[in-house]
Amino acid sequence: MSVSLEAVGHRFAGGPWLFRGLTDMITEGEVVALVGPSGSGKSTLLSMISGWVTPAEGKIHLEARTRSSDNAPGSQPTLTIAWVFQNPHGVPGRSVLDHVALPFLAKGFASKDADVKARSLLSDFCLDQVADRPFKTLSGGEAQRMLLARALASHPDILLVDEPTAQLDQRTAAHVADTLTALRNRGLVVLIATHDPHVRDRCTRVIDLAAYASEEEVA
Ligand SMILES: Nc1ncnc2c1ncn2[C@@H]1O[C@H](COP(=O)(O)OP(=O)(O)O)[C@@H](O)[C@H]1O
Numbered sequence: 673m674s675v676s677l678e679a680v681g682h683r684f685a686g687g688p689w690l691f692r693g694l695t696d697m698i699t700e701g702e703v704v705a706l707v708g709p710s711g712s713g714k715s716t717l718l719s720m721i722s723g724w725v726t727p728a729e730g731k732i733h734l735e736a737r738t739r740s741s742d743n744a745p746g747s748q749p750t751l752t753i754a755w756v757f758q759n760p761h762g763v764p765g766r767s768v769l770d771h772v773a774l775p776f777l778a779k780g781f782a783s784k785d786a787d788v789k790a791r792s793l794l795s796d797f798c799l800d801q802v803a804d805r806p807f808k809t810l811s812g813g814e815a816q817r818m819l820l821a822r823a824l825a826s827h828p829d830i831l832l833v834d835e836p837t838a839q840l841d842q843r844t845a846a847h848v849a850d851t852l853t854a855l856r857n858r859g860l861v862v863l864i865a866t867h868d869p870h871v872r873d874r875c876t877r878v879i880d881l882a883a884y885a886s887e888e889e890v891a
């Protein structure tokens with residue numbers, strides 16, 4: 673599994689170049705911090721890797737891995753991308769457990785097995801206590817962690833996370849940073865857009881978009 677970036681640059685129509693000449697290869701096992709000032713294009717680069725935005729120049733190539741254990745029998749190997757947005761959203765009246773069990777059900781697991789797997793993931797994010805509560809009762813930080821657990825439930829090849837600790841208190845932020853960076857060497861690529869030095873310092877590597885900022889003036 674890898675994400676290869678070949679001389680990638682981007683500008684929105686009529687706007688300035690956000691970054692240019694970004695060449696990199698992110699391989700499975702890496703947890704990469706994507707840093708750079710606000711407006712440098714971090715969220716945009718995540719959108720390009722997920723295929724929502726086409727880069728103005730250069731190429732992005734995603735290479736799938738060979739899948740095994742966590743798939744239901746008979747399922748096809750496909751490249752799965754999970755994205756955790758900056759603003760957590762969910763179905764207000766549905767339980768936390770249901771949110772995280774859904775990807776397992778979608779993959780064909782029986783309801784009981786899906787719940788067991790979901791509870792285990794919730795536990796990884798210290799959400800055991802809130803598993804049976806409706807989504808709408810969660811704090812912002814709990815909702816954020818629930819969405820991280822849900823993203824992992826889809827057993828992604830690539831996990832894209834946008835500012836995961838922005839709205840968390842320091843202690844919860846440290847825990848989320850630990851949980852995310854513990855994903856290194858687990859066979860997936862994790863890319864985290866972040867301003868948080870604690871997250872950055874725990875990652876296996878840093879890509880700084882400031883290093884690719886274009887010096888060209890707006891034409
Ligand atoms: N769809 C869009 N159309 C035009 N400009 C956009 C669009 N999305 C983002 N931008 C602009 O691109 C710049 C980079 O945005 P973004 O990727 O969100 O930066 P970051 O995540 O690093 O703060 C910002 O100036 C933003 O306003």
Ligand SMILES: [Mg+2]
Nearest residue numbers: 714715834865
């Ligand atoms: Mg952003």
